[in-house]
Amino acid sequence: MDGKWVRNAWYVAGWSHDLVAGRIEARVIIDQPLALYRKQDGQVVALEDRCCHRFAPLSMGRLEQDDLRCMYHGLKFASDGRCIEIPGQKLIPQSACVRRYPAAERGGWIWIWMGEESAADLRSIPDPVRLDDPAYCMRSGQMDYAAHYLLIDDNLLDLSHLSYAHEKTLGLDMPQWADERPRISALERGLRVQRWLCDQPSRGFMKRWGETLDLWNSYDFLFPGIFLLRTAFYPVGTARRLDRGEPQEPPLFLRYDDQAVTPMTDRTTRYFYAAGARSADIDPERVGRLFGIVEAAFAEDKAIIEAQQKVIDREPGRRMLPTSLDAGPTQFRKLVQALLEQDGRPGPAATAQVG
Numbered sequence: 297m298d299g300k301w302v303r304n305a306w307y308v309a310g311w312s313h314d315l316v317a318g319r320i321e322a323r324v325i326i327d328q329p330l331a332l333y334r335k336q337d338g339q340v341v342a343l344e345d346r347c348c349h350r351f352a353p354l355s356m357g358r359l360e361q362d363d364l365r366c367m368y369h370g371l372k373f374a375s376d377g378r379c380i381e382i383p384g385q386k387l388i389p390q391s392a393c394v395r396r397y398p399a400a401e402r403g404g405w406i407w408i409w410m411g412e413e414s415a416a417d418l419r420s421i422p423d424p425v426r427l428d429d430p431a432y433c434m435r436s437g438q439m440d441y442a443a444h445y446l447l448i449d450d451n452l453l454d455l456s457h458l459s460y461a462h463e464k465t466l467g468l469d470m471p472q473w474a475d476e477r478p479r480i481s482a483l484e485r486g487l488r489v490q491r492w493l494c495d496q497p498s499r500g501f502m503k504r505w506g507e508t509l510d511l512w513n514s515y516d517f518l519f520p521g522i523f524l525l526r527t528a529f530y531p532v533g534t535a536r537r538l539d540r541g542e543p544q545e546p547p548l549f550l551r552y553d554d555q556a557v558t559p560m561t562d563r564t565t566r567y568f569y570a571a572g573a574r575s576a577d578i579d580p581e582r583v584g585r586l587f588g589i590v591e592a593a594f595a596e597d598k599a600i601i602e603a604q605q606k607v608i609d610r611e612p613g614r615r616m617l618p619t620s621l622d623a624g625p626t627q628f629r630k631l632v633q634a635l636l637e638q639d640g641r642p643g644p645a646a647t648a649q650v651g
């Protein structure tokens with residue numbers, strides 16, 4: 297088991313709006329059970345969801361102000377994980393505690409640091425659009441996959457699949473996704489992937505700018521699967537005029553897609569997504585329509601990735617055939633491998649390969 301997961305990383309545990317005052321939420325991230333709740337001041341607490349007494353889940357316990365009582369035999373824990381009461385016993389041993397994980401809120405998400413507490417750096421949390429920021433109009437959702445998280449990362453790092461897996465939704469009449477290679481550059485814990493898609497059919501309200509448009513598609517993809525995509529729409533000819541360089545001029549329309557992939561277990565992954573634009577550029581009804589297409593596409597991804605996982609598991613030793621499409625996934629898996637080694641627990645299972 298050791299070495300299978302990168303522990304020193306911020307993982308998205310859920311949407312901020314899902315963690316309501318007075319309730320305890322059970323979550324699993326990299327095989328670790330967590331009990332999440334809010335203190336009375338709203339601050340998020342993440343404790344190991346395993347009472348140190350006889351391992352009952354603390355998520356089945358009861359909140360008492362900022363403390364959490366296990367409702368099996370009544371041990372009570374402070375929000376830092378220390379046991380502060382044992383029914384029928386005065387002395388509380390030092391070892392009576394559960395692990396506390398650093399937690400933060402950024403964008404629409406709750407983030408948990410699964411590694412060494414001393415290594416948790418709030419500044420390293422990415423900065424997605426806040427769902428409650430009135431300057432933006434976003435819709436959000438989530439889905440669970442029966443698949444390893446790296447298969448979903450592969451999918452997001454290789455958008456050539458839009459032309460095929462999404463030929464009727466996001467990739468409708470857009471063969472360029474598959475035909476052109478993006479520019480890929482390294483980030484500290486991820487990759488930046490950028491490309492122009494020229495002369496693409498414009499849809500819906502964008503038709504007012506012409507039958508076709510040039511799209512600048514740029515995203516940062518950060519471990520473990522944080523996908524921050526900005527798609528900027530320009531008049532046809534812009535890409536050529538800029539010699540396919542990165543545009544600095546304001547686009548006709550800018551679309552935001554923020555997503556997070558969170559491994560729960562080896563074969564279960566939670567996928568969080570939000571899509572929208574600046575409130576000044578779009579209204580809720582249009583965001584709703586756009587979001588409908590996004591969700592239809594994500595169902596297509598889920599169907600093919602879960603089926604792919606089953607095929608992989610049938611014969612885990614089989615080698616895949618790399619093609620020029622795989623530059624993003626291949627580079628990212630190298631990075632995951634390096635992070636696993638840095639985590640100090642490479643072990644025999646320390647492979648970024650699935651299966």
Ligand code: FES
Pocket residue numbers: 347348349350351352366367368369370371
């Ligand atoms: S298992 Fe929690 S108090 Fe006994």
Ligand SMILES: [Fe+2]
Pocket residue numbers: 451457458461462593594597
């Ligand atoms: Fe997809």
